[in-house]
Amino acid sequence: MSLVRWLKRHLVVIAGLLTLGYLLLPNVVVTVFSFNNPKGRFNYEWQQFSTEAWTDPCGVADLCGSLALSLQIAVWATLGATVLGTLIAFALVRYRFRARGAVNSLIFLPMAMPEVVMAASLLTLFLNMGAQLGFWTVLIAHIMFCLSFVVTAVKARVMSMDPKLEEAARDLYAGPLQTFVRVTLPIAAPGIVAGALLAFALSFDDFIITNFNAGATVTFPMFVWGSAQRGTPVQINVIGTGMFIVAVLIVLAGMVISGRRNRQKA
Amino acid sequence: MTNDNSGDVRLSGMSKTYGSFTAVHPLDLTVPQGSFFALLGASGCGKTTTLRMIAGLEEPTSGNVSLGDQDVTNLPPYKRPVNTVFQSYALFPHLDIFENVAFGLRRRGIKSVKKQVGEMLDLVQLGEQARKKPHQLSGGQQQRVAVARALINHPKVLLLDEPLGALDLKLRRQMQLELKRIQTEVGITFIHVTHDQEEAMTMADTVAVMNAGRVEQLGSPADLYENPQTTFVANFLGTSNLIEAEVDTKSGDEIVLRAGGGKLSLPAARCSAPTTTGGKVLVGVRPEKISLTHAEDAGGIPEDRNRITGKIADSSFIGVSTQYVIDSPVCPEFEVYAQNIDRDARLVPGAEVVLHWSPAHTFGLDATQDIDAGVETVGEEASA
Numbered sequence: 001m002s003l004v005r006w007l008k009r010h011l012v013v014i015a016g017l018l019t020l021g022y023l024l025l026p027n028v029v030v031t032v033f034s035f036n037n038p039k040g041r042f043n044y045e046w047q048q049f050s051t052e053a054w055t056d057p058c059g060v061a062d063l064c065g066s067l068a069l070s071l072q073i074a075v076w077a078t079l080g081a082t083v084l085g086t087l088i089a090f091a092l093v094r095y096r097f098r099a100r101g102a103v104n105s106l107i108f109l110p111m112a113m114p115e116v117v118m119a120a121s122l123l124t125l126f127l128n129m130g131a132q133l134g135f136w137t138v139l140i141a142h143i144m145f146c147l148s149f150v151v152t153a154v155k156a157r158v159m160s161m162d163p164k165l166e167e168a169a170r171d172l173y174a175g176p177l178q179t180f181v182r183v184t185l186p187i188a189a190p191g192i193v194a195g196a197l198l199a200f201a202l203s204f205d206d207f208i209i210t211n212f213n214a215g216a217t218v219t220f221p222m223f224v225w226g227s228a229q230r231g232t233p234v235q236i237n238v239i240g241t242g243m244f245i246v247a248v249l250i251v252l253a254g255m256v257i258s259g260r261r262n263r264q265k266a
Numbered sequence: 267m268t269n270d271n272s273g274d275v276r277l278s279g280m281s282k283t284y285g286s287f288t289a290v291h292p293l294d295l296t297v298p299q300g301s302f303f304a305l306l307g308a309s310g311c312g313k314t315t316t317l318r319m320i321a322g323l324e325e326p327t328s329g330n331v332s333l334g335d336q337d338v339t340n341l342p343p344y345k346r347p348v349n350t351v352f353q354s355y356a357l358f359p360h361l362d363i364f365e366n367v368a369f370g371l372r373r374r375g376i377k378s379v380k381k382q383v384g385e386m387l388d389l390v391q392l393g394e395q396a397r398k399k400p401h402q403l404s405g406g407q408q409q410r411v412a413v414a415r416a417l418i419n420h421p422k423v424l425l426l427d428e429p430l431g432a433l434d435l436k437l438r439r440q441m442q443l444e445l446k447r448i449q450t451e452v453g454i455t456f457i458h459v460t461h462d463q464e465e466a467m468t469m470a471d472t473v474a475v476m477n478a479g480r481v482e483q484l485g486s487p488a489d490l491y492e493n494p495q496t497t498f499v500a501n502f503l504g505t506s507n508l509i510e511a512e513v514d515t516k517s518g519d520e521i522v523l524r525a526g527g528g529k530l531s532l533p534a535a536r537c538s539a540p541t542t543t544g545g546k547v548l549v550g551v552r553p554e555k556i557s558l559t560h561a562e563d564a565g566g567i568p569e570d571r572n573r574i575t576g577k578i579a580d581s582s583f584i585g586v587s588t589q590y591v592i593d594s595p596v597c598p599e600f601e602v603y604a605q606n607i608d609r610d611a612r613l614v615p616g617a618e619v620v621l622h623w624s625p626a627h628t629f630g631l632d633a634t635q636d637i638d639a640g641v642e643t644v645g646e647e648a649s650a
Binding site: 162164165167168170171172173174175178182183186189 | 342344349350358374416
């Protein structure tokens with residue numbers, strides 16, 4: 001009887017913990033196996049503890065090269081998509097122009113379309129244009145599909161922004177540029193940052209579109225896919241764990257900063 | 267008031283149209299330096315558009331805006347020596363109170379703002395809150411920040427767009443006095459837009475009543491109240507009893523009118539309508555100018571007073587006064603506010619009464635107007 005009551009009282013916590021476990025289990029497996037010392041070429045069975053892969057993460061040919069390329073593409077794609085997406089979002093919210101409705105729905109298409117269709121049609125386009133597949137085609141493709149996510153994130157923020165704030169800035173001696181830099185941009189910033197983070201994550205781990213349009217270029221997800229056919233080096237788990245840690249650290253830093261800001265206010 | 271006229275606001279032929287809709291008809295208006303000027307009207311009457319054109323946030327379709335001797339019609343808002351207190355305050359949410367107030371100074375390249383901002387925050391009694399963010403302040407405090415943020419720039423003219431609309435009644439009264447005090451202290455021209463006639467009358471030296479994109483009447487609060495020139499002004503500012511009457515005779519300063527069976531006297535100087543014998547005129551009188559006497563005592567009423575008869579339809583006691591609604595043959599809902607000095611116990615709903623008032627308190631209006639113009643309905647009140 002008391003067990004039932006205890007369960008009832010803690011049901012939410014239990015469900016929450018179970019969900020968290022479900023979400024985190026793959027990461028735990030990846031982390032644990034980054035300390036494995038596999039016998040064969042595949043890192044699927046636990047053998048014995050080893051820090052060998054951690055001491056030499058670039059020990060596998062081409063791994064760190066592909067990682068660097070992926071980071072590079074992700075940074076440029078984020079930058080391109082964020083700048084363009086922010087401008088598009090402002091245009092869509094602030095201005096009434098012809099075909100605004102059409103643009104609004106076209107922007108959403110890349111999010112709704114199956115990736116493989118987009119990948120294939122992009123490839124067709126590039127081949128027809130005679131473009132050489134590689135870094136640039138991948139970058140163009142990434143900016144294209146990140147754009148809709150940035151536009152969505154920024155648009156939501158700009159829509160909730162009081163246009164009177166910009167009028168107040170203009171009234172208080174701020175010219176158009178000052179108004180944008182001092183008022184519009186800081187207030188839209190959370191939306192822009194959210195869009196940029198989303199774009200980075202999407203670009204960094206994209207496989208399908210990249211695989212179609214990369215030619216001989218190999219990004220990190222393509223490298224992982226390729227090596228999975230022949231054998232998985234432990235270093236892949238090391239990089240994966242590293243990425244997870246970096247992401248967690250960023251989130252924690254964000255929480256600490258906003259927590260401190262809130263405490264200052266109070 | 268000084269002879270300095272650099273704070274004069276002059277609008278000449280200024281109008282604004284949106285497509286086929288005319289928000290403001292060509293408007294000529296001069297607001298003298300140092301005055302507290304109110305633009306009063308219901309929502310959609312063009313008062314806010316007028317204010318925005320003075321601020322430069324809206325471009326006039328025609329006409330000019332001048333400040334002192336300078337034509338500012340083509341200057342962008344950030345180059346006009348004018349600041350606005352917005353209805354929603356429009357405080358910058360990402361900046362603290364100090365930086366909000368310092369915003370205008372910093373944009374004009376002033377480096378040492380600390381002393382000025384401190385003094386300004388003290389003026390509005392918010393020195394303690396300097397490092398808080400706007401959302402942490404109450405409505406009244408935010409309102410004071412908005413005033414401080416505008417005033418610190420020493421504008422030639424301060425524009426206030428319904429600045430007290432979001433405050434509750436008690437706080438609004440307090441802020442009305444506060445704004446009036448600040449205005450007297452700094453001597454800057456204030457142009458205040460409001461739909462609240464009481465607020466306009468409490469605060470402003472001069473009130474312009476706007477209706478449908480036009481200024482209906484302009485004058486001091488007392489002048490507007492006592493001598494309305496149109497039915498809109500008569501009904502929008504306070505309450506007026508309007509009776510349709512016919513001109514009987516005109517003799518020198520006095521016009522005698524026929525209404526129902528009785529006769530009413532109206533000083534010719536207080537009639538803004540053209541009067542021809544036999545022509546129609548609307549006769550107006552304010553509810554508090556009227557005395558109420560029970561029909562049995564009608565003999566005691568002096569001969570020279572205007573009088574009509576009726577029956578009390580409703581009475582409500584509200585402390586300082588009692589408000590009666592009288593059903594009279596000349597006007598079905600005649601309102602009378604009687605001071606509670608000597609309350610006659612016979613004055614209850616159903617009683618036959620005589621209403622009488624001094625002819626000097628009577629005013630005459632053009633009968634071609636809508637008799638109900640400017641009467642506030644419940645719907646308008648809610649949306650305003």
